Amino acid sequence: MQVDLGSLAFVDGGYLLVKRAIRRVAVGESISVAGEAEDLEVDLRAWCRAEGHRFEWQAAAGSARGQARILAGAAESERWAGAHRTTGEGEADEDAVAEHPPRSWGLAARGATIEAGTPDFDFQLTDKIEVWSDDAARIYQQAVAAQWDPETAIPWNASFELSDDLEDAVVQVMTYLIENETAALIVPSRFIAQLHPHFREVMQVLAVQAADEARHIEVFTRRARLKRSQLGRSTIGGQTSLKTLVEEPEFAIASFLLSVLGEGTFLSLLWFIERYAPDPVTATVTRLAAQDEARHVAFGLAHLSQHLAREPGFRPRLADAVRRRHDALRHTAGLNDEVFDALLLMAAGSWEHEALRQGSRRVLQLIQDMDEGRRKRLVRLGFPEAEAAALSALHTRNFM
Amino acid sequence: MMPLSPTNDGELILGAVAYDQKVVPIWDGFQQYFRTRGLPFDYVLFSNYERQVEAHLRGHVHVAWNSPLAWLQTERIAARLGRRAEAIVMRDSDCDLRSVILVRADGGINAVADLRGRIVAVGARDSPQATLIPLKHLADQGLVLDQDFEIRVFDVLVGKHGDHIGGERDAVRALLRGEADAACILDANHLAFAREGTIPSSSTRILTQTPGYDHCNFTVIDGVEPEKVTRFRDLLLAMSYGDAEVRPLLDLEGLKQWVPGRVTGYTQLSAAIDRFGTIDAFVSSVEAQCR
Numbered sequence: 001m002q003v004d005l006g007s008l009a010f011v012d013g014g015y016l017l018v019k020r021a022i023r024r025v026a027v028g029e030s031i032s033v034a035g036e037a038e039d040l041e042v043d044l045r046a047w048c049r050a051e052g053h054r055f056e057w058q059a060a061a062g063s064a065r066g067q068a069r070i071l072a073g074a075a076e077s078e079r080w081a082g083a084h085r086t087t088g089e090g091e092a093d094e095d096a097v098a099e100h101p102p103r104s105w106g107l108a109a110r111g112a113t114i115e116a117g118t119p120d121f122d123f124q125l126t127d128k129i130e131v132w133s134d135d136a137a138r139i140y141q142q143a144v145a146a147q148w149d150p151e152t153a154i155p156w157n158a159s160f161e162l163s164d165d166l167e168d169a170v171v172q173v174m175t176y177l178i179e180n181e182t183a184a185l186i187v188p189s190r191f192i193a194q195l196h197p198h199f200r201e202v203m204q205v206l207a208v209q210a211a212d213e214a215r216h217i218e219v220f221t222r223r224a225r226l227k228r229s230q231l232g233r234s235t236i237g238g239q240t241s242l243k244t245l246v247e248e249p250e251f252a253i254a255s256f257l258l259s260v261l262g263e264g265t266f267l268s269l270l271w272f273i274e275r276y277a278p279d280p281v282t283a284t285v286t287r288l289a290a291q292d293e294a295r296h297v298a299f300g301l302a303h304l305s306q307h308l309a310r311e312p313g314f315r316p317r318l319a320d321a322v323r324r325r326h327d328a329l330r331h332t333a334g335l336n337d338e339v340f341d342a343l344l345l346m347a348a349g350s351w352e353h354e355a356l357r358q359g360s361r362r363v364l365q366l367i368q369d370m371d372e373g374r375r376k377r378l379v380r381l382g383f384p385e386a387e388a389a390a391l392s393a394l395h396t397r398n399f400m
Numbered sequence: 401m402m403p404l405s406p407t408n409d410g411e412l413i414l415g416a417v418a419y420d421q422k423v424v425p426i427w428d429g430f431q432q433y434f435r436t437r438g439l440p441f442d443y444v445l446f447s448n449y450e451r452q453v454e455a456h457l458r459g460h461v462h463v464a465w466n467s468p469l470a471w472l473q474t475e476r477i478a479a480r481l482g483r484r485a486e487a488i489v490m491r492d493s494d495c496d497l498r499s500v501i502l503v504r505a506d507g508g509i510n511a512v513a514d515l516r517g518r519i520v521a522v523g524a525r526d527s528p529q530a531t532l533i534p535l536k537h538l539a540d541q542g543l544v545l546d547q548d549f550e551i552r553v554f555d556v557l558v559g560k561h562g563d564h565i566g567g568e569r570d571a572v573r574a575l576l577r578g579e580a581d582a583a584c585i586l587d588a589n590h591l592a593f594a595r596e597g598t599i600p601s602s603s604t605r606i607l608t609q610t611p612g613y614d615h616c617n618f619t620v621i622d623g624v625e626p627e628k629v630t631r632f633r634d635l636l637l638a639m640s641y642g643d644a645e646v647r648p649l650l651d652l653e654g655l656k657q658w659v660p661g662r663v664t665g666y667t668q669l670s671a672a673i674d675r676f677g678t679i680d681a682f683v684s685s686v687e688a689q690c691r
Contacts, residue, residue: 011594012601038605039590042500046588049493052641052656075656078642117644 001025005035010043018044022053022072033068044068051075082116086198099128101198110198124194125251129310133303136201143208143295148288150219156226160279165351167227169342170282173273174224175232176339177289178217180266180400183242184296185213187258191251205299212292219285226281232342237333241398244325252307252314253321259300261322262400263293264377268370269399276347276362301380308382315382319391326394335397370399411440412628414618415452415461417470418445419563422652429649433639439631448559449526450682453477457690462624463488463632467561467616468528468669473679473686474619475663480687487617487661488629489636493654494615495665498587499534502572502604507581512541512608521552521571521580526678527562528613528669530571534584536672537610545676552580565589572598582607614665633660 003021005014014035021031033044041057045068048055052073059066086105088096094111103120125131133139162170188206195203224231245262248254270290277283308315343366345351348359371392378388412434416427427443434441444461446452449470456464457477466474471487478485501520503509509518515538523530531553535545543549552574556566568585572593575583585593587609593599618636620629636658639646650656673679 009594009601011591039594042498042587042606042609043591043594045496045498046586046591049496050588050654052492073656075641078640079647081642082644115644117647 001031003031003033005033005037005040007036009037010035010040010047014040015043015047018047018070022070023076025072027072027074027077030069030071033070034066036065041066041068044070079115080113083113084116086110086112086114097128097132098198101126101196103196105196105198107197110200123196125191125199126196128199129307130252131195131199131202131303133202133299133306135302136199136205136299139295139299139302140201140204140208143205143212143292146291146295147208147211148215150215150222153288154219154222154284155280156222158280160281162227162278163350165345166278166349168232169345170278171224171228171230172232172338172342173346174220174282175234176238176336177220178224178231179234179238180242180262180398181213181216181220181289183245183400184258184263185210185217186246187248187254188213190246191254194251202303209296209299212296216285216289216292219289223281223285233336233338235333235336235338237329238336238339238398240332241329241396242400244328244396245400248321252304253318255300256304256318257321257325258400259296260304260377260381261374261395263296263300264373265370265395265399267293267297268366268373272343272362272366272369273346276349276359278346278349297377301377304381312382318381319383319387322391322394325396329396329398333397335399409440411442412463412624412632413461414441414443415456415464416443416445417449417452417465417467417560417563418447419557419560426649426652429646429652433646433649434632434635437635439628439635441632449473449561450559453682454686454689456619456621457481457686459623462620462628464619465616466619467563468614468666469526469532469561469673469679471617471619471663472666472670472673473683474621476679476683477686477690478621480683481690484622486620486622487663488620488633489658490614490617490661491653491655492657492659494617495659495662496612497529497615498612499529499537499584499610500587500590501534501538501607501609502575502583502585502590502599503581503607504575504578505603505605509581509607512538512543515543515582515607516548518581519550519552519579521554521574521583523553523567523571523584524555524558524560524562524564525553526558526560527567528615528672529586530562530568530584532672532676532678533610533613533668536668536675537608539675541608565592569593569598572604576600576603611668612665613668614662617661617663 001021001024003017005017008014018033025031045055048070052075054071054073056069057066058069086108087094087110088098103123103126104118105114106118106121108114188209192203192206197203245254245258248257267290270286270293274283274286274290277286344359344363347362348355374392374395375388378391379385383391416423423445431441431443446455449467452464453470453473455461456474475485509515522535525531545551554567554570556570557564568589571583572585574580639650639658641647641650641656
C-alpha cells in the first residue's frame with residue numbers, strides 16, 4: 001500500500017493518512033509513504049518508534065527527499081484485542097441493556113467498544129433488576145418535553161390581595177412544600193451517583209426528576225416570598241419523617257417510599273391546594289408541580305412493577321419497609337399542626353363558621369383521597385387489597 | 401551505607417532516577433508485576449544519575465535503569481575496576497533515536513557551515529540527545545565549540561541527563577524568539593513540539609540530523625546472582641502490550657515492548673564524552689572511592 005502525502009506535513013494531518021493505511025494491512029506487512037514535506041523522515045521515524053512500527057528510509061538519489069517503508073507493528077491490534085462491547089450478552093440489539101454491567105465499564109457509552117483493563121468505578125447500583133424500567137426512555141422524553149419555565153409559566157404579576165391570615169396560611173403551606181421537595185431532590189440525586197451509567201435512561205429520569213424538584217423549590221419559595229419577607233415553620237416531626245427517606249440506603253425501597261407512597265400522596269395534596277388556592281399564583285405553581293410529580297410516581301411504579309414481576313419475593317421487603325418507617329416515626333407528631341390548620345383555612349377561605357365546617361370536610365376528604373390513591377398504587381404493585389389498606393394506613397402522617 | 405549482599409533478603413533491588421512524579425507509579429507497578437510472578441523486587445529512587453551510578457558501583461542496587469550517559473559512566477568505572485557491566489534489556493523506543501538541529505525557516509542558515517559565529521541553543525549540559533551528541537555531530541563536520549560557534553545552555557534539571565523535556569522546549573523557544581540561531585533536540589520532541597504548537601507550522605526547518613543512537617538500558621554489574629538477573633530479564637521480555645494489566649505501565653514508560661539490550665548504539669555518545677571530557681572527573685572520583 002502506498003501513501004503519498006504530497007506537500008502535507010506529517011503533523012498537519014499527514015499522520016492520519018499513515019495511520020489509516022497501517023490499519024488496512026496485517027501486522028508485519030508493509031506500507032510505503034512518500035511526501036515532499038521537509039520534516040517527513042524525521043517525524044515519521046520518531047512516530048514509528050513510539051508506535052512500535054518498524055521504519056526504513058530509502059533516500060532518493062540526489063535529493064534530501066525519499067520514501068519510507070513501514071512494517072506495521074502489533075501494538076494497536078494488541079491494545080484492542082481484549083476489548084469488548086458494552087452491551088447485554090447474546091443480544092442481537094447493539095443497544096441491549098446488560099443484567100449486571102461490570103463496574104469496569106465505567107462511564108463508557110452503552111454500545112461503545114471498551115479497552116480491556118479500564119479501572120473499576122465504585123458504582124453500587126449495578127443490577128438491572130433493581131433499577132431498570134422499559135418505560136424509562138419514554139418517561140424521560142415526556143419529562144424533557146414537559147419542562148416549563150417558572151418565569152413565564154406562572155402569573156407572578158397577577159393582582160390579588162389576601163387577608164393576612166390567609167396569606168400566612170399559604171406561606172406556611174409553601175414552607176412545608178419546600179422542605180418536602182428538598183427531600184425529593186436529594187433522594188434521586190444520591191442514587192444518580194450510585195447508579196451504573198450503563199442504565200442511561202434511568203440516570204436521565206432521575207436527573208430530570210432532581211431538576212423538576214429544583215424548579216418546584218424555586219416556585220414555592222417565590223410564592224412564599226411574594227407578599228412576605230419571612231417563611232413559615234418547620235417542625236421536628238416533619239423533618240424526622242423526611243430524614244427516614246433521605247437516609248434510606250436501598251434504591252428500590254427509597255423509590256417505593258418516596259415516589260410511590262410519598263409523591264403519590266403529594267399528588268392528592270397538590271391537586272387539593274390547586275383547587276382551593278386563594279390566588280392564581282398558588283394555583284398555578286401547585287398545578288405545574290403536580291404534573292411533574294405524576295411522572296415521578298409513574299417511573300417509580302414502572303420500575304418497581306418490573307422488579308416485582310421478576311422477583312415477587314421482594315414484595316414483603318417493601319411491606320417491611322413501610323412498617324419499619326412507621327415504627328421509626330411512632331413517637332413523632334407527624335404533620336405539624338400549622339400545616340394542617342393552614343390547609344383547613346385555605347379550604348375554608350374565611351373564618352366564617354360554615355366556611356370552616358366546609359373546609360374541615362374538604363380536608364377529611366383529602367385524607368381519604370390520599371389513602372385511596374396509596375391503596376390503588378399498592379394494588380397495582382400486586383399487594384392484596386387488605387394488605388394494601390393496612391400498609392396505606394401506616395404511611396407517615398407527614399404525607400411525603 | 402553497607403553494600404548489599406548479592407540480593408538482600410532475596411529481593412532484587414533496582415535503582416532509578418526520579419526525573420518526574422510518574423516514576424513512582426511506574427516502579428510501584430513493576431514491583432507488583434515482578435512480585436506476583438515470584439521475583440522479590442524493590443526499588444530505590446535517586447535524584448540524579450551520578451548518585452545512582454555511584455550507588456550501583458558500591459553494590460547498593462543490583463540493577464540500574466540508566467540513561468545512555470549513566471550507562472557509559474558505569475561501564476567505564478567498572479572497566480577501570482576490572483569489573484564488567486552489561487546492558488541487559490532496553491525499550492523498543494530506546495533504539496535508533498536521532499537528534500536534529502533546527503533553524504528558523506527565515507534565519508538564512510542553509511548549511512552546517514553557516515553556523516560559524518552563531519549561537520546554538522542546547523538542552524541540559526548532561527543531555528545526550530540535546531547537547532552531547534548534536535555537538536559531537538557538529539564537531540564531526542568541522543565546527544569547533546567556542547571557537548566556531550557559541551552555545552546557550554538550557555539547564556533544566558542537571559543530573560537527570562536530559563530526561564526532562566523542559567530544556568529542549570526552552571531551547572526551541574529561544575530559537576523562535578531569535579535569541580539563538582539553532583536549537584538541538586530529539587527527533588521525537590520535534591514531533592511533540594510541532595503537535596503541541598511550540599513549533600508553529602513552517603516556522604523552522606531541520607538543518608541536519610545525527611546518525612542513529614540508542615537511549616536507556618537496564619544495567620547490571622557482575623556479582624549479582626545470575627538466576628535473579630535472568631528471571632528479571634525474562635519477565636521484562638515477557639511483558640506483552642496485549643496484556644491489559646501491564647499495558648498502562650508500558651504506556652507510562654513509553655514503550656510497546658522490551659527488547660534485549662545492545663551496546664552498539666552508544667558509540668556517538670562515547671566519542672562525544674571523549675571529545676568534551678564530560679565525565680572524566682566523575683569517573684575518576686567514583687573509581688577512587690570504590691577501590
